[in-house]
Amino acid sequence: EEGGYELRSEDVDTLIEAADSHDDLRLVNPLCFEPPLAPLVAARFTEETISLEKILAAYTALRERHDLMIVEGIGGLMVPIRKDYFVADMMRDFELPTVVVARPGLGTLNHTILTVKHAQDRGISVLGIIINHAEKEDRSEAAITNPAILEESCGVPVLQIVEHTSRLDDPGLCLDACRKILGGD
Numbered sequence: 134e135e136g137g138y139e140l141r142s143e144d145v146d147t148l149i150e151a152a153d154s155h156d157d158l159r160l161v162n163p164l165c166f167e168p169p170l171a172p173l174v175a176a177r178f179t180e181e182t183i184s185l186e187k188i189l190a191a192y193t194a195l196r197e198r199h200d201l202m203i204v205e206g207i208g209g210l211m212v213p214i215r216k217d218y219f220v221a222d223m224m225r226d227f228e229l230p231t232v233v234v235a236r237p238g239l240g241t242l243n244h245t246i247l248t249v250k251h252a253q254d255r256g257i258s259v260l261g262i263i264i265n266h267a268e269k270e271d272r273s274e275a276a277i278t279n280p281a282i283l284e285e286s287c288g289v290p291v292l293q294i295v296e297h298t299s300r301l302d303d304p305g306l307c308l309d310a311c312r313k314i315l316g317g318d
Contacts, residue, residue, distance in 0.1 A: 142162060142165055144205070145158070145161060145162040145165075148161075148203075148205065149161055152203070156195060156198070159191070160191045160194055160195050161191075161195070163187050163188050163190075163191035164183060164184075164187065164188065166178070166179055166181070167179070171207070171208065171212045171213055172207060172212070172213065172214045172215075173213035173214060173215060173216065174213075176215075183214055183215055185214070185215070185218070185223070188223070189227070192204070192227060204224075204227075204229055206220055206224070206231075207220050208220070209248065210224070210248055210251055210252055210255075211251075221251065221252065221255050221257065222255075224252070224255075224257050225255050225256055225257050229257070230257075230258040230259075230260050231252055231257050231258065231259050231260065232259075232260050232261055232262070232263055232292065233245060233248050233249055233252070233259060233261075233262045233263070234262075234263045234264075234265050235248075235262055235263070235264055235265070235279075235283070236264070236265065236266075236267070236268070236271075237264050237265070237266050237271040237273075237275075237276035237279060237294070238271045238273050238275045238276045238279070239273065239275040241264075241275065241279050241283070242275075242279060242282060242283065242286070245262060245279075245283055245287070246283070246286050246287055249262070249283075249287040249289060250287070259287070259289050260289065260292070261289045261290040261291065261292035262283055262284075262287065262289060262290070262291045262292060263291075263292055263293045263294075263295060264276075264279070264280060264283075264291060264293070264294045264295065265295045266294070266295060266296050266297040267295075267297070268297070269297055270296065270297040280294065
């Protein structure tokens with residue numbers, strides 16, 4: 134079936150549950166491929182074509198229904214969707230303000246600053262950074278000092294530091310981050 138709808142993405146299911154969404158899966162996740170690879174690679178592997186029009190139509194339909202939407206970035210700004218079209222291009226074309234999610238420890242300064250600066254250079258509005266202790270709690274000197282250095286170097290705020298939790302599916306984590314982004318408590 135087109136777009137892999139016999140497939141179910143565990144990530145998409147978790148996001149739908151966290152958002153308490155009742156929207157059709159074909160809108161929430163207009164394309165789904167096996168194996169789990171960058172869209173360009175997965176489409177080549179399955180000999181399918183990625184329709185940017187289909188993605189835009191799904192986004193537009195959802196945007197008309199909801200005041201707030203979170204669009205997951207498929208792994209990063211420079212993940213290829215098509216040969217010469219990257220996640221960053223889609224973010225710019227859809228005029229999506231962006232929040233960069235970063236790990237807390239060593240190496241974060243380089244990849245987070247590169248991501249924020251590249252997004253800004255492409256005309257993407259970066260609202261801020263969320264530091265996510267997804268793997269484990271990191272109390273290293275790098276993890277402690279990175280938030281201030283990121284704010285100073287990127288010129289955007291660290292919106293939230295998400296502590297490690299065994300409840301990764303807790304919708305409250307996402308809602309807390311959204312409230313901070315929108316300026317509400």
